[in-house]
Amino acid sequence: MNCKNCDKTLRDTQRFCDDCGAKVIHNRLKPKVLVEQVNEEFLSVDNRLLKTLIHLFTKPEVVINGFISGTRKKYTGVIQYFAIGLTLLGIQVFFMTSIFNDPELYRLSFLEEMAKMPGQENNPFFNENVNHSDNFNSLQSLLYTLSIPFSAFATWITYWLLGIRRFNFTEHMVINLYYGAQVVIISAVINIIFLGFGFNFFSISYFVTLGTFIYFFYILKRVFETSFWTTVGHFLLMLLILGFIIIITIIMFSIIVFIYAFK
DSSP, rough: BOOTOOOOOOOTSSSSOTTTOBBOOOOOOOHHHHHHHIIIIIIIOOHHHHHHHHHHHHHHHHHHHHHHTOOOOOSOHHHHHHHHHHHHHHHHHHHHHTTTTOOOGOOOOHHHHHHHHTOOOOOOOGGGTTTHHHHHHHHHHHHHHHHHHHHHHHHHHHHHTTTOOOHHHHHHHHHHHHHHHHHHHHHHHHHHHHHHHTTOOOHHHHHHHHHHHHHHHHHHHHHOOOOOHHHHHHHHHHHHHHHHHHHHHHHHHHHHHHHOOOO
């Protein structure tokens, strides 16, 4: 008998492949098998997804450093976990556009005040016919995905400048992907729950954003095993570098758009 995943020769008594770690499947695909699979992957208390979710809060260094060092079976893989996060984000967008679609839930009072200022009558950004929530919803997955390389580059440069070169850029991507996926998963659940109770989306976002900064600080402290005040210095430098990267990117993008528009 050969492994159906890597074609390695297996013993009849083997339950898992020695080479790729895949479970040896003897039974034909039936409804009962599918139910067991769903339970094993998503519902079981001991499943990898739930362990990953919990341990990214309680001991993130074990999940992240373990994946980087080669432990790939104990927890959900980083790409798969990020994909799950984007899936939940898509569910959140569905709820926002199809169920919780009352404009009052997405009202920004400070934009309304700015729209009343002299000279803003014809500003398309403040046009009440423009649905800003729809525009934001359509870009959420893209923005979250694009933010990962930026934050990874910022953390990599920060720790490289400080002489802490334990991880390369790809490994910093892993750190930021796990962090980003956890943030997306938790924030999507929070947004759906509070929108259901009629809370303003952007009011929720203020608190969620604050929580994400605190959690990122916590991740960096645990992964790099630094003291509180050392991590504060690292974190502030990282935010400064990230802000600089974003500003440079916006300037370059604006120049490209300007050149293309007047070409």
